[in-house]
Amino acid sequence: MRRLWIFLTLSVSIAVSRTVAAADWPDGYIVYEESKSPDERYGILVPTYEAWEKDGSLEDTNYFANLKDRRLMGKIQGADYFEHQNHRGLKTIWAPDSSWCVVQYDGRFGFDSISILEPKDSNFIQTEIGKRIDKALATAIWKNEKSHDGEEGSGGDATTYFRIGANRSVQVRASSTTDPKELDPKHCRYGLFFGTFDLRSKKWLNAQAQRLGPEEYDATTFGDIDSDLKDESFQTQDEKAKWLDQQMNAAYTTARLILPSARFAEVKQEQIKWLKQRDAATSMEEKCNLMVARIKTLQELLW
Numbered sequence: 001m002r003r004l005w006i007f008l009t010l011s012v013s014i015a016v017s018r019t020v021a022a023a024d025w026p027d028g029y030i031v032y033e034e035s036k037s038p039d040e041r042y043g044i045l046v047p048t049y050e051a052w053e054k055d056g057s058l059e060d061t062n063y064f065a066n067l068k069d070r071r072l073m074g075k076i077q078g079a080d081y082f083e084h085q086n087h088r089g090l091k092t093i094w095a096p097d098s099s100w101c102v103v104q105y106d107g108r109f110g111f112d113s114i115s116i117l118e119p120k121d122s123n124f125i126q127t128e129i130g131k132r133i134d135k136a137l138a139t140a141i142w143k144n145e146k147s148h149d150g151e152e153g154s155g156g157d158a159t160t161y162f163r164i165g166a167n168r169s170v171q172v173r174a175s176s177t178t179d180p181k182e183l184d185p186k187h188c189r190y191g192l193f194f195g196t197f198d199l200r201s202k203k204w205l206n207a208q209a210q211r212l213g214p215e216e217y218d219a220t221t222f223g224d225i226d227s228d229l230k231d232e233s234f235q236t237q238d239e240k241a242k243w244l245d246q247q248m249n250a251a252y253t254t255a256r257l258i259l260p261s262a263r264f265a266e267v268k269q270e271q272i273k274w275l276k277q278r279d280a281a282t283s284m285e286e287k288c289n290l291m292v293a294r295i296k297t298l299q300e301l302l303w
Contacts, residue, residue: 024072025065025070025071025072026045026063026072027051028047028048028050028051028054028058029045029046029047029048029051029063030045030046030048030083031043031044031045031065031067032044032045032046032081032083032090034090034091034092035090035092035103036067037094037098037101038094038096038097038098039098040067040068041066041067041068041098042064042065042066042067042073042098042101042119043064043065043067044062044063044064044065044076044090044092044103045062045063045064045065045072046062046081046082046083046090047059047061047062047082047083048082048083049082049083049084049085051082052082052083052085058082059079059080059081059082059085060079060080061075061079062075062076062079062081062090063075063076064076064117064119064124066119071122073119073122073123073124074123074124076103076115076117076126077115077126077128078105078112078113078115078128079105080105080107080112080113081105087107087108088105088106088107088108089104089105089106090103090104090105090106091103091104091106092104093162093164093170094164095164095168096164099118099119099168100116100117100118100119100168100199101116101117102114102115102116102162102170103115103116103117104130104160107157109157109180109181110156110157110158110159110176110180111130111158111160112130113128113130113131114128114129114130114133114160115127115128115129115130116129116170116197116199118199127199127202129172129197132204132207133155133158133160133172133174133193133195134154134155134158135155136155136193136207136208136209137155137156137158137174137176137191137193137209138154138155138156139209140191140193140209140210140211141155141156141176141178141189141190141191141211142189143211154178155176155191155193156176156177156178156180156189156190156191157176157177157178157180158174158175158176158191158193159174159175159176159221160172160173160174161173161174161223163303165196165303167198167200168198168199168200169196169197169198169199169205170196170197170199171194171195171196171303172193172194172195172196172197173192173193173194173220173302173303174192174193174194175190175191175192175212175217175220175221176190176191176192176193176217177189177190177217178190185214188214189211190211190212190213190214190216190217191209191210191211191212191217192209192210192212192216192217192220192257192258193207193208193209193210194207194208194258194302195207195208210257212257216253216257218250219249219250219253219254220250220253220254220257221250222247222250222251222254224299225247225251225292225295225296225299226296228247229292237284237285237288238284240288241284241287241288241291244288244291244292244295245291247295248291248294248295248298251295251298251299251302252267252271252298254302255267255298255301255302258301258302259301263301267298267301274290274294277290278290278291278294
C-alpha cells in the first residue's frame with residue numbers, strides 16, 4: 001500500500017499548557033496506585049466506584065496531588081476516570097527524577113487524551129499533546145479521501161508507546177486502526193505516528209505520521225521484548241524460537257518504516273551479517289538468546 005508521510009511544523013508550539021490551582025483534599029477519592037511517582041511524592045486521585053455511584057459527574061474530576069504533604073495541586077483537565085471503570089483506562093509514565101510525567105486517559109479503544117504534568121511549587125503545569133498526535137494520524141490516514149460514512153475521518157484508535165528521553169523529552173510511537181474490532185477490513189485504515197516532544201520548549205523536535213497497510217500495522221504493535229517475554233510461556237525451545245522470529249520481523253519492519261533510508265540500508269546489512277551468526281549457532285537455546293539480543297538492538301533503533 002502507498003505510504004503517506006505527514007511532517008508537522010516544528011517551529012510552532014503545538015501544546016496548550018496551563019498552571020492548575022490547588023484545592024482542598026476531597027472525600028470519596030483514592031490514590032490510583034499505578035500513578036505514583038518513583039519517589040512516591042506525587043500521584044493522581046480518582047473517585048471511588050461508590051462515590052461515582054452517588055455523583056456520576058465525578059468521573060470528570062481527577063486531581064494531581066502531593067501525597068507526602070496530603071495536598072491537592074489541582075484538577076487534571078480532560079480527566080475521565082473513576083476506580084474500576086469499565087472500558088476506560090489511566091496510565092502514567094514518570095521521569096526517573098519524579099519531576100514530570102505523561103498521563104494518558106484511555107477510552108474503549110485507543111486514547112482519549114494525553115498530557116504531560118509538571119509539579120510547580122504548590123500547583124502544576126499541564127501540557128496537552130494527544131490532540132496533535134490524533135490530528136497527524138487523521139491527516140495521514142485520510143489524505144485526499146473521507147471515511148466510508150462520508151465524514152472527515154479521525155486518527156483512529158491508537159496504541160501508544162512512550163520512552164522518557166534525555167533533557168526533559170519524551171519519545172512517542174502510536175499505531176492506529178480505524179477498525180479496532182476488525183469488523184470492516186474493506187474500509188479500515190491504518191497509521192503510524194512517531195516523534196519526540198521537548199518539554200522545555202513545548203514543541204515537537206520531530207514528528208511524523210504515515211499511512212500503513214494492514215501487515216505493516218500488525219508489525220508495529222509490539223512492546224518491549226523483556227516485558228513481552230514475561231507474559232509468554234513456551235513448551236519447547238522451538239516454539240519460543242518461532243515466537244521470537246515473529247517479534248524480530250515486527251521490529252525489523254518497523255525499523256524500515258521509521259528509519260531514514262540510508263540508516264535502514266545499514267541496518268539491512270547488519271541483519272544479513274547477524275543471520276549468518278544465528279544460523280551458525282549450535283543449539284536452539286543459543287539461537288533464542290541471539291534472537292532476544294538482536295530484537296533488543298532493533299527496538300532501540302526505534303527510539
